[in-house]
């Protein structure tokens with residue numbers, strides 16, 4: 001088993017018991033690009049500027065929710081917390097059990113597309129497709145794909161991942177009080193059996209020059225159909241290509257920011273667990289430009305954090321680093337595509 005562990009962050013692990021689970025929600029970038037009032041989806045405002053039009057279904061939650069995404073994560077806020085048990089004595093068996101139970105592990109298996117595959121969300125052996133949804137560049141996996149995110153004992157199968165330019169979330173630090181907005185943001189979308197969603201987020205940083213071209217991103221851009229905009233979404237199977245999603249994750253990330261939020265596209269359903277890596281992945285400036293040729297700006301504006309709203313009781317928790325367990329099923333050979 002090929003495996004690498006990221007550096008253990010000093011801030012340790014924490015649980016996130018924020019917000020309420022709203023039940024099964026679909027993450028659908030193939031929804032119509034406009035609200036019923038003609039609002040472009042990326043510009044659908046949050047509660048702070050809600051108006052009558054936003055209360056019309058199916059966009060009701062976009063306008064009235066208290067746990068909307070994306071947000072600006074303010075690291076100097078007292079409501080950005082670490083969990084006290086982080087600092088418990090290491091040789092306490094109970095603490096050790098809790099620590100283990102809360103681990104965050106990404107297990108994304110390398111997988112091959114097939115030459116015959118056609119539809120997504122089937123068990124026909126087509127492991128993934130490159131998808132132009134009309135809103136985003138996306139890679140969608142079949143139900144048989146073994147990649148998953150482990151949050152303690154919870155298992156969240158990887159359903160798809162997609163890109164936003166520029167980044168949706170913003171990170172405010174002491175040295176950057178106005179916030180850092182990266183060139184792009186990658187969302188790994190996972191859905192548990194009961195419908196609960198968890199999104200692992202990786203920022204894309206294009207400020208390190210052309211030598212930082214990411215080969216997996218290149219493969220995705222090269223194979224994503226250029227046509228789009230209308231149903232049904234265009235897809236391509238990239239016959240025979242092997243895809244390892246973990247290559248899009250940075251080798252080291254000191255922290256993971258966790259909070260309870262929503263889909264950033266209509267219907268903006270809440271109950272989504274967000275896990276955001278503090279360290280971005282480096283990509284070439286050209287790659288961001290190529291993504292922007294698909295969709296110049298497909299990011300929702302930041303929403304009210306509602307830190308001080310008693311109805312929201314919202315905080316951001318800084319967690320232990322993410323473990324990336326690459327090709328977890330490669331050795332036994334039984335589950336390979």
Ligand SMILES: [Zn+2]
Nearest residue numbers: 162164187264
């Ligand atoms: Zn997204």
